[in-house]
Amino acid sequence: MAPDRVRRALPALLALLAALLPGPGDAQTSVFPSEVTLPRGGSTRVNCSAACAEPSKLGLETQLSKEEVAHGDNWKVFELSDVQEDSTLICFSDCESQSMASARLTVYATPDSVELAPLPPWQPVGEDLTLRCRVVGGQPRAQLSVLLLRGEEELSRQPALGEPAEVTATVQADRSDHGANFSCVTELDLRPLGLELFKNVSAPRQLQTFELPVTGPQLAATPAVVEVGAQCHVSCSLDGLFPAPEAQVQLELGGRKLDATVSHGKDAVSAMASVRGTAEEEGAQQVVCAVLLGNRRVEATAEVTVYSFPAPNLTLSEPEVSEGTEVVVQCEGHDGTRVTLDGTPAWPVSARAQLRLNASAEDNGRRFSCSAALDVAGQVLRKNQTRELRVLYGPRLDERDCLGNWTWQEGSQQTLRCEAWGNPRPELSCRREGTGAPLPIGELRPVQRQFAGTYLCRAVSSRGEVTREVFIHVLPYKHSNVVIIIVVAAVVLLGTWGTAAYVYNRQRKIKKYKLQKAQEAATVKLNTPQASPS
Numbered sequence: 262m263a264p265d266r267v268r269r270a271l272p273a274l275l276a277l278l279a280a281l282l283p284g285p286g287d288a289q290t291s292v293f294p295s296e297v298t299l300p301r302g303g304s305t306r307v308n309c310s311a312a313c314a315e316p317s318k319l320g321l322e323t324q325l326s327k328e329e330v331a332h333g334d335n336w337k338v339f340e341l342s343d344v345q346e347d348s349t350l351i352c353f354s355d356c357e358s359q360s361m362a363s364a365r366l367t368v369y370a371t372p373d374s375v376e377l378a379p380l381p382p383w384q385p386v387g388e389d390l391t392l393r394c395r396v397v398g399g400q401p402r403a404q405l406s407v408l409l410l411r412g413e414e415e416l417s418r419q420p421a422l423g424e425p426a427e428v429t430a431t432v433q434a435d436r437s438d439h440g441a442n443f444s445c446v447t448e449l450d451l452r453p454l455g456l457e458l459f460k461n462v463s464a465p466r467q468l469q470t471f472e473l474p475v476t477g478p479q480l481a482a483t484p485a486v487v488e489v490g491a492q493c494h495v496s497c498s499l500d501g502l503f504p505a506p507e508a509q510v511q512l513e514l515g516g517r518k519l520d521a522t523v524s525h526g527k528d529a530v531s532a533m534a535s536v537r538g539t540a541e542e543e544g545a546q547q548v549v550c551a552v553l554l555g556n557r558r559v560e561a562t563a564e565v566t567v568y569s570f571p572a573p574n575l576t577l578s579e580p581e582v583s584e585g586t587e588v589v590v591q592c593e594g595h596d597g598t599r600v601t602l603d604g605t606p607a608w609p610v611s612a613r614a615q616l617r618l619n620a621s622a623e624d625n626g627r628r629f630s631c632s633a634a635l636d637v638a639g640q641v642l643r644k645n646q647t648r649e650l651r652v653l654y655g656p657r658l659d660e661r662d663c664l665g666n667w668t669w670q671e672g673s674q675q676t677l678r679c680e681a682w683g684n685p686r687p688e689l690s691c692r693r694e695g696t697g698a699p700l701p702i703g704e705l706r707p708v709q710r711q712f713a714g715t716y717l718c719r720a721v722s723s724r725g726e727v728t729r730e731v732f733i734h735v736l737p738y739k740h741s742n743v744v745i746i747i748v749v750a751a752v753v754l755l756g757t758w759g760t761a762a763y764v765y766n767r768q769r770k771i772k773k774y775k776l777q778k779a780q781e782a783a784t785v786k787l788n789t790p791q792a793s794p795s
Contacts, residue, residue, distance in 0.1 A: 269476055273730070280386070285381075289356045289775070290362045291310050292352040292362040293308045293351070296366070296769050297366050298451065300369060301341055301344070303368075304329065307352070308338050309600065310336035310354075311336070315335065315362070316354040316786075319353070319355075320354075321339045321352055321353075323350045325350075326342050326343055330437075341366070347367055347401075349755070350363060350365075350366065351363055369454075370398060370400050371397035371461050372396050372399035372405075372421075372461050374398070374446050375461045375462065376445070377392065377393070377466050378394070379466065380443065380468050383470070385555065386436055386472040386503065387434065387435075388430070388433070390434045390438075390469070391431050392409050392429065392431070392445075393428070393429050394445035396425055398424075398428040399447060405419070405449050405452070406419065406447065407426060410446060410714050416432060424487060439468070440468050442465040443467075443468060444464075444466070446460060449461075462694060465496055469555070472556035473504075473552070473554045473555065474499065476550050477498060477552075478499035478549065478561045479499070480562075485494060485564075486570075486650075487538035487565055487566070487567050488538060488669050489569035489570075490536055490538070491535050492536065493535070494536070494621065495514075496533040498529065499531065502528060505528055507532045508553065508554045509523075509552070510550065510551070510552055512534045513770075514536055514542065514547075514567075522533060536548075538567040542567040542575055545566050547564055547565070554568055570594075571644070572644035573594040573595070573600055573631045574592070575590070575591070576591050577590055577650050580650065581652075581794065582650070582652060583649075585789050586619070587618070587619055588613065588619075589614070589616070589789060590622050590648075591604075591616075593614075595633060596612060598632060598634060599612065599635075600613065600614050600633050601632045602616055605614065612629075620650065620652045622652060624650055625651060625654070626648050627650040628647050628649050628650075631648075632644070632645045634647075653685070654724060655727065656720035656722050656724070656727045657683055659680065659682075660779075662679070662681070664761075665729065666732045668734040669736070671738040672708060672738050674705055675706065675732075677701065678702075678703065679718055687720040688723055689719070689720045690702075691717070691718040692716060693716050711737040713733055717729075722729075
């Protein structure tokens, strides 16, 4: 038999042996304590002893991890550790004949998790609410109970059955339940075993209840017609809802939300908005007042007619054409209007104007404007419409956008600027003739001598291609000039210093010579006898 199969069968075997053991009256083997309750993963000690002084055999049979921690002539103490589940222990001894005694280990553990299922975002007043609690783990289950609470009020108490245990309770929602906290609590009562009452509590969940009347809101002050530029007011209200501060009110005209001012009472809500008709809303439109509370909506509607003159109609014979194609631009307004096309009034004055042109590359992206004017009670109202023309043309690679000759100094930082035009936008590349080496465009780089040469720049699009030769001249950086400058500067400096030294020494010698001659003249004068007077 495989070791794991033996390990699985061992608890059943121990239980069977315990059932076949002799009663306490004729037992030669005893175990203490015979009943042990401990937390899951805990440890305990068990004393096995024999009736005779020196039994030939004395031990403990268990599938748990055990260690002998003390012994005597006819007793032994074993420590059992990491006890994870309920177990039966068998102490055995041999005093002329074999005998056995059993002990029972009961493991307890609080639940691994206690969770109350999420509550509805909003719960209608008067409707049933089902609370659901899920409990994973916890033993012994016979002492484990599950409670559902509203605040501190106990709504339900049930045993924990199954794994995981699912407990439900149904309550009818009331206005007083709005903002109430609901929770789930487990109680593991081990007081009968000499221990304590262990509680686990789920995270609380708050309930929001609401009440919304079936009857819709009341629309008031809604005009039958709205003139463009005129302002009127729309208001609506609803009574008998709860909680009124949580209600939202939306006012719409023809699907356009209006900027409404909302007021809340105790059990009522009201809203008011200003309405200004626009040309885009011409015709029959609906005014809608909707009140939203919880996950429900009630509304009321009324019909309003909006009138105005529409914006003029501006059309291009083709919005996208090839270069050289004739394009017809037409501006048309409704009866009674005067139109202007690209700043030029229609002649004769009418509600229609037309323009013809042969599309060129310069017309690509050109925007045409059509304006219509209408006199209403002496006031001129204007509406405008614009359209853009797209002209498809082949690549352009002109001298102004891509110079043919570039002269750069070696070592300087330069950027080759070359741009191609066309619609669609062409792809541009420049490569050296012969080697095909690419020349980076639009990047700032230090100029190297090997950049010099002739490059062929090529612009390609679905409309064709165009090429252009670009010549790059690189002026070499001459290091000899620097050497010559340094040598010349050194010669000039040495020459200046030598000349200054020569002049200084010569002046010093001249002064010395003059001083010597003066001294000699004075000596001669002193030694010459003076003539006696006659």
